[in-house]
Amino acid sequence: NAGVMQNPRHLVRRRGQEARLRCSPMKGHSHVYWYRQLPEEGLKFMVYLQKENIIDESGMPKERFSAEFPKEGPSILRIQQVVRGDSAAYFCASSPGTSGRETQYFGPGTRLLVL
Amino acid sequence: GENVEQHPSTLSVQEGDSAVIKCTYSDSASNYFPWYKQELGKGPQLIIDIRSNVGEKKDQRIAVTLNKTAKHFSLHITETQPEDSAVYFCAVITGGGNKLTFGTGTQLKVEL
Numbered sequence: 398n399a400g401v402m403q404n405p406r407h408l409v410r411r412r413g414q415e416a417r418l419r420c421s422p423m424k425g426h427s428h429v430y431w432y433r434q435l436p437e438e439g440l441k442f443m444v445y446l447q448k449e450n451i452i453d454e455s456g457m458p459k460e461r462f463s464a465e466f467p468k469e470g471p472s473i474l475r476i477q478q479v480v481r482g483d484s485a486a487y488f489c490a491s492s493p494g495t496s497g498r499e500t501q502y503f504g505p506g507t508r509l510l511v512l
Numbered sequence: 513g514e515n516v517e518q519h520p521s522t523l524s525v526q527e528g529d530s531a532v533i534k535c536t537y538s539d540s541a542s543n544y545f546p547w548y549k550q551e552l553g554k555g556p557q558l559i560i561d562i563r564s565n566v567g568e569k570k571d572q573r574i575a576v577t578l579n580k581t582a583k584h585f586s587l588h589i590t591e592t593q594p595e596d597s598a599v600y601f602c603a604v605i606t607g608g609g610n611k612l613t614f615g616t617g618t619q620l621k622v623e624l
Contacts, residue, residue: 401555430611439601439614440556453611488555492610500546501612503555 399424401491401504402471409510410479418474418507422491429472430501431464434486446472447494479511514539514606518615525592526623533618535602536584544605545578546612547587551598559600560587592622 402421410416422429428447432440442456446466457464461479466472476483486508490501515538525531535545543564548556562569562576562585569576573592578585589596599619603612 403555428610432612432614439616440612442611442613445610453609456611490612499610500558500561502558503548505555 401489401502403487403489403504403507405507406505407508407510409512411512412480413478416476416479416483416509418476418487418489418509420472420474420489420491420504422472422489423502426491426493426502428492428494428499429466430490430492431472431474432488432490432503434488434506436485440488443474476509479509481511484509484511514542514604514613516602516604516613516615518602518618520618521616522619522621524621524623527592527594529592531587531589531592531596531620531622533587533600533602533620534584535586535604535615536582537604537613538583539604539606540580540583542583542604542606545576545585546603547574547576548601548603549598550601550617556601589620592620594622594624596620597622 430445431443434440444457444464445453461477463475486506488506490503492499492501518535546561549559550556560574560576562578573590575588599617601617602615
């Protein structure tokens with residue numbers, strides 16, 4: 398049973414470009430979470446999605462950031478007009494979605510570098 | 513919102529010794545407490561978790577204890593090995609929510 402998959406593993410963008418990060422949850426998992434880890438810091442919650450629905454986006458910056466989890470295909474975290482402060486590791490996690498307080502399993506992350 | 517403090521930030525032990533990492537949280541409604549291990553360049557890996565109706569849980573060399581009254585929980589690693597060297601994060605989920613609030617991490621180094 399494959400774990401959470403993320404791609405790309407590394408992404409380099411210049412200021413002003415767009416970054417698209419993809420996450421495929423574990424088989425059978427219908428809940429996806431995105432977290433950001435700045436250098437030398439812990440992980441910070443960004444957004445929680447179920448299929449075709451955003452459940453909690455309280456951790457998402459108000460501008461330039463968006464997320465989706467379509468009926469078919471992976472979840473996408475999109476960052477428009479990237480700035481150097483967006484450089485970080487972005488982790489996706491998934492859970493089965495059958496009840497609350499569920500174990501979240503993390504992917505290997507996408508390391509975004511903005512030049 | 514929830515606030516999670518984690519201590520120490522770095523911990524160095526000799527191989528075979530025990531290591532203890534502590535976390536405190538602020539919201540008494542918190543009810544799920546996982547611990548993750550993160551190796552360099554990798555994603556967090558769940559190593560053990562505990563729910564609020566249990567005071568202690570053990571899995572081989574790893575144990576977690578929870579004190580709901582004092583609002584703190586601890587990770588205990590016995591008989592440490594070099595491969596235990598990594599950054600360890602505690603986290604909590606509060607109430608009926610699903611988002612994890614993480615501590616700031618502990619860099620554990622197990623020396624030969």
